[in-house]
Amino acid sequence: MRSYRVAFLLVVVMCLPLVAASQNQDGLNDNPFLSPYKTPLDTPPFGLIKNEHFLPAMKEGIRREEAEIDAIVNNPAPPTFANTLGALDAGGKLLSEVNSVFGGLQGSETTPELQNIAKQAAPLLAAHNDNIRLNEKLFARIKAVYDQRAKLNLSPEEQFLLQNAYRDFVRGGALLDEKQKSRLRELNQQLSLLSLKFGDNLLAETNDFKLVLDNRGDLAGLPPSVIAMAEETARQLKMPGKWVFTLQVPSMTPFLQNSTRHDLREKLYRAYIMRGDRGNDRDNKDSVRQIVNLRLERAKLLGYRNHAQFILETNMSKTPQAVDSFLSRLWGPALARAKAEVADMQAIIDKEGGNSKLQPWDWWYYAEKVRQSKYALDDAALRPYFKLENVRLGVFTLCEKLYGLKFIERHDIRVYNPEVQVFEVREADGSYVGVVYLDFHPRPSKRGGAWSSSFRREYYDQGKRVAPISTITCNFTRPTADSPSLLSVEEAKTFFHEFGHTLATLLSNAKYRGRSIPRDAIELPSQIMENWALEPELLKLYAKHYQTGAVIPDELVQKLRNSSLFNQGFATVEYLAASILDMDWHELTQAQPAVDVDKFEADAMAKIGLIPEIVPRYRSTYFSHIFNGGYSAGYHVYYWAAQLDADAFEAFKEKGLFDKATATSFRKNILEKYGTGDLMTQYKAFRGAEPKIEPLLRRLGLMPQP
Numbered sequence: 001m002r003s004y005r006v007a008f009l010l011v012v013v014m015c016l017p018l019v020a021a022s023q024n025q026d027g028l029n030d031n032p033f034l035s036p037y038k039t040p041l042d043t044p045p046f047g048l049i050k051n052e053h054f055l056p057a058m059k060e061g062i063r064r065e066e067a068e069i070d071a072i073v074n075n076p077a078p079p080t081f082a083n084t085l086g087a088l089d090a091g092g093k094l095l096s097e098v099n100s101v102f103g104g105l106q107g108s109e110t111t112p113e114l115q116n117i118a119k120q121a122a123p124l125l126a127a128h129n130d131n132i133r134l135n136e137k138l139f140a141r142i143k144a145v146y147d148q149r150a151k152l153n154l155s156p157e158e159q160f161l162l163q164n165a166y167r168d169f170v171r172g173g174a175l176l177d178e179k180q181k182s183r184l185r186e187l188n189q190q191l192s193l194l195s196l197k198f199g200d201n202l203l204a205e206t207n208d209f210k211l212v213l214d215n216r217g218d219l220a221g222l223p224p225s226v227i228a229m230a231e232e233t234a235r236q237l238k239m240p241g242k243w244v245f246t247l248q249v250p251s252m253t254p255f256l257q258n259s260t261r262h263d264l265r266e267k268l269y270r271a272y273i274m275r276g277d278r279g280n281d282r283d284n285k286d287s288v289r290q291i292v293n294l295r296l297e298r299a300k301l302l303g304y305r306n307h308a309q310f311i312l313e314t315n316m317s318k319t320p321q322a323v324d325s326f327l328s329r330l331w332g333p334a335l336a337r338a339k340a341e342v343a344d345m346q347a348i349i350d351k352e353g354g355n356s357k358l359q360p361w362d363w364w365y366y367a368e369k370v371r372q373s374k375y376a377l378d379d380a381a382l383r384p385y386f387k388l389e390n391v392r393l394g395v396f397t398l399c400e401k402l403y404g405l406k407f408i409e410r411h412d413i414r415v416y417n418p419e420v421q422v423f424e425v426r427e428a429d430g431s432y433v434g435v436v437y438l439d440f441h442p443r444p445s446k447r448g449g450a451w452s453s454s455f456r457r458e459y460y461d462q463g464k465r466v467a468p469i470s471t472i473t474c475n476f477t478r479p480t481a482d483s484p485s486l487l488s489v490e491e492a493k494t495f496f497h498e499f500g501h502t503l504a505t506l507l508s509n510a511k512y513r514g515r516s517i518p519r520d521a522i523e524l525p526s527q528i529m530e531n532w533a534l535e536p537e538l539l540k541l542y543a544k545h546y547q548t549g550a551v552i553p554d555e556l557v558q559k560l561r562n563s564s565l566f567n568q569g570f571a572t573v574e575y576l577a578a579s580i581l582d583m584d585w586h587e588l589t590q591a592q593p594a595v596d597v598d599k600f601e602a603d604a605m606a607k608i609g610l611i612p613e614i615v616p617r618y619r620s621t622y623f624s625h626i627f628n629g630g631y632s633a634g635y636h637v638y639y640w641a642a643q644l645d646a647d648a649f650e651a652f653k654e655k656g657l658f659d660k661a662t663a664t665s666f667r668k669n670i671l672e673k674y675g676t677g678d679l680m681t682q683y684k685a686f687r688g689a690e691p692k693i694e695p696l697l698r699r700l701g702l703m704p705q706p
């Protein structure tokens with residue numbers, strides 16, 4: 001997971017006319033955000049920052065940026081790159097500093113007071129944001145610079161910054177006439193309401209169904225932990241003495257995996273896949289129909305053929321054709337593998353004398369049997385080799401081998417919680433790179449998951465490099481009274497993953513603060529790091545038993561690597577089916593006011609030959625990623641990124657896992673320029689070609705190893 005501050009500066013940095021604040025306003029005296037920090041490595045002064053400092057500092061930040069933008073638009077000199085784009089990029093520093101620290105604490109160390117401040121700040125920041133995007137005088141200056149870009153002799157980074165600033169305004173409707181602008185506002189408003197309605201309906205539909213069991217016999221096959229969970233759910237729902245399973249995935253999946261009751265599995269699964277499609281007052285088919293048509297109208301208003309073209313323009317893939325061809329190249333091998341998995345499971349049914357054909361609700365149950373016989377891993381046997389400190393050493397060793405980086409723990413830097421560790425990062429030649437904060441374990445004040453973010457992003461201030469400050473926040477297994485923190489393999493991989501995001505922050509070498517990272521490439525620096533985590537060559541350097549010091553046995557490593565192939569046909573097919581459905585909806589070029597949602601979906605699946613044993617991971621009426629989230633025409637991005645990292649890692653497999661020249665090329669072409677240029681161009685400079693699909697197919701076990 002990842003909360004990279006991707007948004008382009010014009011979107012993140014905002015401005016709103018507030019009450020003209022004077023310097024002596026409450027909360028500004030002694031506000032640590034308003035004077036130089038005087039801390040080691042210029043880190044945020046956590047000893048001095050108090051909750052009451054945030055809101056006044058944000059308001060002052062907004063006021064300053066507003067003044068900066070006023071100065072840009074009222075500059076009597078003709079627009080130039082420096083006095084418009086450069087000035088805009090240099091503005092808003094206070095606000096972004098406060099927001100970064102505030103955002104960091106909100107995720108890692110929140111309190112009701114901070115949550116309350118966030119509620120007060122949100123409308124101010126949103127309005128500030130809108131005021132910038134709707135500033136016509138600002139757009140006129142950017143357009144004036146954009147129109148003469150060919151003769152301005154701009155650096156590639158400057159061209160990219162200019163092009164993105166211009167494009168963001170245009171995509172927001174800046175070139176439309178008044179009538180069109182007003183229609184665009186209507187469309188945006190209707191779409192946001194429909195999206196909310198879709199989400200509300202889905203939530204109600206998900207909560208509506210419960211599989212309530214009151215007969216012990218109905219629990220056949222369920223392990224005690226699953227039964228206990230169902231008992232607890234029943235208690236919460238005031239049905240003591242019964243067992244309840246819901247349509248929430250953590251409740252439903254263990255039932256589907258373990259219950260020997262074919263009829264009950266069917267009942268639960270059917271309820272899941274019929275959400276929003278039951279013809280009741282929470283049916284989502286009408287919302288789907290309207291959303292698809294309104295998105296198409298908006299795309300056409302803005303000059304695009306369809307919604308997919310509008311969305312993908314800012315991605316690395318750039319066009320719907322590129323995405324379609326990517327998905328179709330994966331589809332054949334994945335479907336073939338899924339059919340083989342069906343045959344394996346049918347064989348088990350036949351052997352058991354089941355006398356029935358495998359159904360969609362049987363998949364988890366039989367797959368679990370296959371997993372236990374062929375791929376079972378013993379978590380308890382693995383953890384001793386992944387002591388947190390050893391995994392950290394593995395990550396640092398990898399960074400040193402690839403990029404020559406050194407990590408020096410700093411105990412003199414103030415932290416927001418005593419558990420947080422701070423490391424100063426230096427190049428092989430000793431020059432200073434930046435700082436990283438590591439915050440490993442769960443606390444009630446921390447949100448779930450793992451992510452990498454930053455307190456400050458790298459840029460150059462009057463020719464001098466401003467060093468980045470990155471953070472990693474996780475929820476890893478805590479140490480206990482008698483054992484250190486022993487990570488699961490997933491946790492260890494997560495550490496490598498998040499550290500990849502941090503490397504993109506630390507090694508960035510851009511002149512400006514603006515970044516624009518395409519959504520389908522945001523996981524490249526992180527996912528590529530996961531590849532090293534389980535490579536025997538690196539494991540030998542860090543995966544040592546915490547008591548005996550013995551290196552993890554080869555046989556355990558092999559099992560670990562095999563386990564990644566389990567059920568990949570199914571996982572890939574159900575994911576691709578949903579991705580293709582998403583593209584089909586958003587590649588429509590003609591309005592379909594009367595489209596039959598179920599039929600459209602069935603036709604789309606028939607066209608690709610989806611087998612009846614598998615349902616797309618999301619059907620239209622509960623596909624919240626695309627109808628109530630930010631992933632329309634974009635559900636495929638997870639696999640697109642996987643294609644990238646598999647292909648990029650292949651370069652290391654060809655030249656050597658720690659090959660310095662390959663690492664330097666990855667650093668120079670991608671990490672240093674990440675978000676400040678066209679990613680496909682950068683990628684080709686690294687790899688010599690566009691990403692190929694074969695490394696991903698091999699990794700998923702959909703194609704034999706060479």
Ligand SMILES: [Zn+2]
Nearest residue numbers: 001002523526
């Ligand atoms: Zn990530």
